[in-house]
Amino acid sequence: MKMKYWQEEIETASRETLDSLQSERLIATVKRVYEKVPMYRQRMDEAGVKPEDIKSIKDITKLPFTTKQDLRDTYPYGMFAVPMNEVVELHASSGTTGKQVVVGYTEKDVHTWGEICARALVAAGADETDFVHVSYGYGLFTGGFGLHYGAQQIGATAIPVSAGQTKRQVTILEDFGSTILCCTPSYAMTIAEAVEQAGIDAAKLPLKAGIFGAEPWTEEMRQYIEDKLKIKAYDIYGLTEVMGPGVSFTCEHQCGMHVNEDHFIIEVLDPETFEPVPDGTIGEIVFTCITKEAFPVIRYRTKDLGYVTREKCECGRTFARMSKILGRTDDMLIIRGVNVFPSQIETVLLEQGYAPNYMLIVDRVNNADTLEVQVEVTPEIFSDKAAALTSYEKKLQVAIRELLGIQAAVKLVAPNTIQRFEGKAKRVIDNRKLHD
Ligand code: AMP
Ligand code: ZN
Secondary structure (H helix, E strand, C coil): CCCCCCCHHHHCCCHHHHHHHHHHHHHHHHHHHHHHCHHHHHHHHHHCCCHHHCCCHHHHHHCCCECHHHHHHCCCCCCCCCCHHHCCEEEECCCCCCCCCEEEECHHHHHHHHHHHHHHHHHCCCCCCCEEEECCCCCCCCHHHHHHHHHHHCCCEEECCCCCCHHHHHHHHHHHHCCEEEECHHHHHHHHHHHHHCCCCHHHCCCCEEEEECCCCCHHHHHHHHHHHCCEEEEEEEECCCCEEEEEEECCCCCCEEECCCCEEEEEECCCCCCECCCCCCEEEEEEECCCCCCCCCCEEEEEEECEECCCCCCCCCCCEECCCCEECCCCEEECCEEECHHHHHHHHHHCCCCCCEEEEEEEECCEEEEEEEEECCHHHHCCCHHHHHHHHHHHHHHHHHHHCCCCEEEEECCCCCCCCCCCCCCEEECHHHHC
């Protein structure tokens, strides 16, 4: 049965109802973590804040922040707020540097996780008749399980394909009749290519929607994937420390991601002063978990940049919406003093008609930063004369200079020479670190 919402009452609740629910849950969470998690107690004591000082969501700014370093320092179970015998599942962040972060879920937490993913699935048009093809990795990474639980909660059929073996993904799409594909946008691209290479007409597949996330992707990339796979593509956001995928999700209006505010409080802060910024202003996104039992984080600094709006959405959901992630403070490249996000370059490439197969190589030569943009071309262009290729390269170079004000070396490379990804893409090689 087609549903507009998974849980209409809460997803369309009035702002007053949401505010008071958040206040009540925040008060209870702060009290609990103060009692159960030594690090929170110590931090709050240092900041001179007592649980009684938190009387409503307005008081959230009195609380200290939590960072990834705090979670590493308490590795593996130091931040758990329940005894381990109540923890039914563990996951860990993919963390490429330093120790990974371990997070835990009680039975209720697992249910909540499924619930928020069910909301995202329903917003993408899913019901119990759907076949949900999950190509996020299953394992310690949270991607696979969240959408798996969500699909099962709505009574749909979960297909836990996991990431990899792309040819097999295509066979399953075709033979099992997958209707909703869940994976990273980069992997959706890889799968779309494999569908094409198998000589399959994407329009004839039963696939109708995709729920893609776990990495930043541009609006242009979304349209590109929609066109290639002949589906509607939805964004889903989340992070291990807060829950996993499903913290926020897009509805059919594609105008930002609705934050599941009955479970998480979102704040957007000035990245330098850490003071809250007004709605619509870009800043670092910070989350507080207000229903999690095993691993509730308080004011967790995500390092993701975006903005929030509380304007009414046409879908009827009242949950605040966050913008697409514009980048992570970690991913921002500073090239000759100019701040560059890989997503800005992706936008230029797609606007100029290239496929999003590219690599950014940053280096330092004679004390000056250099940026090389390698991008694949279509076989038709590649077989053109060298002079024609150079003119394409020039055109891209100009477009990048116009947008970012920096001179980049552009190198068009042969089709299928740039790495493809099954999970999160890694499109930046920063060789400057080698010289430091
Ligand atoms: P992980 O905990 O390994 O799943 O990584 C979480 C991080 O992935 C977030 O902090 C974001 O930087 C990124 N991420 C997750 N979902 C999205 C999304 N929909 N758009 C952009 N970035 C995302
Ligand atoms: Zn909406």
